[in-house]
Amino acid sequence: MTNKFHYPRSRYVAFTAFFAAISTVLMFLDFGVPFMPSFLKLDFSEVPALIAAFSLGPVSGVLVCLIKNLINMASSSTGCVGELSNFLLGCMFVVPAGIIYKYKRNRVGALLGALAGAVIMGLGSVLTNKFIVYPVYYNFMPENVILGMYRELYPKVEDIWDCLLIFNMPFTIMKGLCCALITFAIYKPISIAMKTIEGKFTIANRRKEIELNKRRVAAVIIPSENETEAQNVETQTAFAVQSTDSAATSDETPSPEAQSSSKELSHAEATK
Numbered sequence: 001m002t003n004k005f006h007y008p009r010s011r012y013v014a015f016t017a018f019f020a021a022i023s024t025v026l027m028f029l030d031f032g033v034p035f036m037p038s039f040l041k042l043d044f045s046e047v048p049a050l051i052a053a054f055s056l057g058p059v060s061g062v063l064v065c066l067i068k069n070l071i072n073m074a075s076s077s078t079g080c081v082g083e084l085s086n087f088l089l090g091c092m093f094v095v096p097a098g099i100i101y102k103y104k105r106n107r108v109g110a111l112l113g114a115l116a117g118a119v120i121m122g123l124g125s126v127l128t129n130k131f132i133v134y135p136v137y138y139n140f141m142p143e144n145v146i147l148g149m150y151r152e153l154y155p156k157v158e159d160i161w162d163c164l165l166i167f168n169m170p171f172t173i174m175k176g177l178c179c180a181l182i183t184f185a186i187y188k189p190i191s192i193a194m195k196t197i198e199g200k201f202t203i204a205n206r207r208k209e210i211e212l213n214k215r216r217v218a219a220v221i222i223p224s225e226n227e228t229e230a231q232n233v234e235t236q237t238a239f240a241v242q243s244t245d246s247a248a249t250s251d252e253t254p255s256p257e258a259q260s261s262s263k264e265l266s267h268a269e270a271t272k
Helices: 009-028 046-056 058-075 081-103 107-137 143-151 160-252 256-271
Strands: none
Touching: 009 046, 009 058, 009 160, 046 058, 046 081, 046 107, 046 160, 058 081, 081 107, 081 160, 107 143, 107 160, 143 160
């Protein structure tokens, strides 16, 4: 069975797992960005997810986002709400990109999909941070402290909404655009490598099918030949037995001359 992007299920799962592993490693390699609060970290873990969405479909991209966040939950410092937010934002990024590219499979489609995903992810970051992440942060860090960290960078912010719109949304859009640029730079060789691997597996599978078909044909033909030979042997044996019986019967039956001589001899004895 193949998915809509023409990869058999086994290769689809293998490629998705590969991209998820790379994405998990990249998520650990986060770093701070100048002119942003220290708790805002940048990583490029969405790059493998975006490549998976382009090459395997949106579902594969979502699975990559899910797997990397499930693994990172083991070392979460945010009560897992950071990973939940990251998963939601990752889906907002890769799903639109994958869907647009699915119906417009060229550079323009990939560019439009990546741009749409970056903008949607940026807008979604305002909502996820406001209603998911920051309410949990407030249990460890009061709202005024968080506002103070933003005000050190831009004193005119008045509330969390301002912080999210001025800092978090542009930061998230920038992250999406950076991931899109990296994807554009490395997607072609990765796509060629994936097709090469798939081609080798396809050739190997076809060879196995041909060999299996040869064995099946041989298994059908050879018994048929053996049965034919056995029937010929039986026929020859039966003919030989029949010939032998006929010869024996002819040997036991007296000839007409012998029968006549026997009658004459019997008549002479009777006359005496």
